[in-house]
Amino acid sequence: MKKFISPGSWFAFAYPEEWFEFSEEADCFLFYNPEKWDGNFRISAYRDASSSFGDSMMRQALKASGSKLSKVGRWETIYSAESFTEQLVEYVTHRWTIGCGQTCVECSFTEEAQSGKALGMVNALIASLEILQPRDTFHNQFIPVRVSEVDLIESCYATIEELGMKIFKERFRDFDYNVRLLQKLTQRAELTEQLGADAGAVMGVVLCALLTESIEGLEWNTYVNGKVEAPVLMYGTTCVARPMLLFGKQGELLTEVAMTDIVDEIRARIEEAASC
Secondary structure (H helix, E strand, O other): OEEEEOOOOOEEEEEOOOOEEEOOOOOEEEEEOOOOOOOEEEEEEEEOOOOOHHHHHHHHHHOOOOOEEEEEOOEEEEEEEEEEEEOOEEEEEEEEEEEEOOEEEEEEEEEEOOOOOOHHHHHHHHHOOEEOOOOOOOOOEEEEOOHHHHHHHHHHHHHHHHHHHHHHOOOOOOHHHHHHHHHHHHOOHHHHHHHHHHHHHHHHHHHHHHHHHHOOOEEEEEEEEOOEEEEEEEEOOEEEEOHHHOOOOOOOOOOOOOHHHHHHHHHHHHHHHHHO
16 A cells, blocks of 8 residues: 655545546646546545534535545545546445544545445544644655656756756756756856746755656655655665756755766666665
């Protein structure tokens, strides 16, 4: 099983290895198996200053037609189901509302009406749910890279590639060429003029993205530690680079360090991890 921690550490749960997170509407997280679809699982959370907010949301959900109390693991939930037809196929959407203090979590699972095979697994997923209060958080957790961090990586990559075109009329090519291009960008005022204090973090993300394209076995993870939530580069179970910090917290080392030295350091960590 894999673990998902929501942005802001509002909740966490375990989900199957063959499931992945996909883009969905804001503040709603979508998971399913892209190889063999057996249903869509969606989860979202809400908070209020009142310590009874979760209970009030459950009472409200219980008023809906067909809703009932249902125990899933340690959680008391409000469960309901609704059928619908799309392109001559009948589907059913199961819904659960779980209240806990200032936080309310809503889950749904949509599957073909005649299937029913994955519902037991979804119940186990909900049973694994951890709901946190505003004062709580997770510490030192490495989880599969989230859509929010994938979006950040892609945005950084596009920003630096566009800047390379703007200044030098050059796009990314092979790895060594790309490292030289990044090195040239560190010496240009346009980099910090456009990105400010984020310049170092953006360049670190892009350097690590280029490494994932050239070295087999490198994977992105999301690192969660209190208020810190950031993409990190993993080789197996070893973190080999924290791109947001490669050039100092404010990018103060950006103009001082040779890109090739940073690459050599990361490659050395990869070799060490591979030998373990």
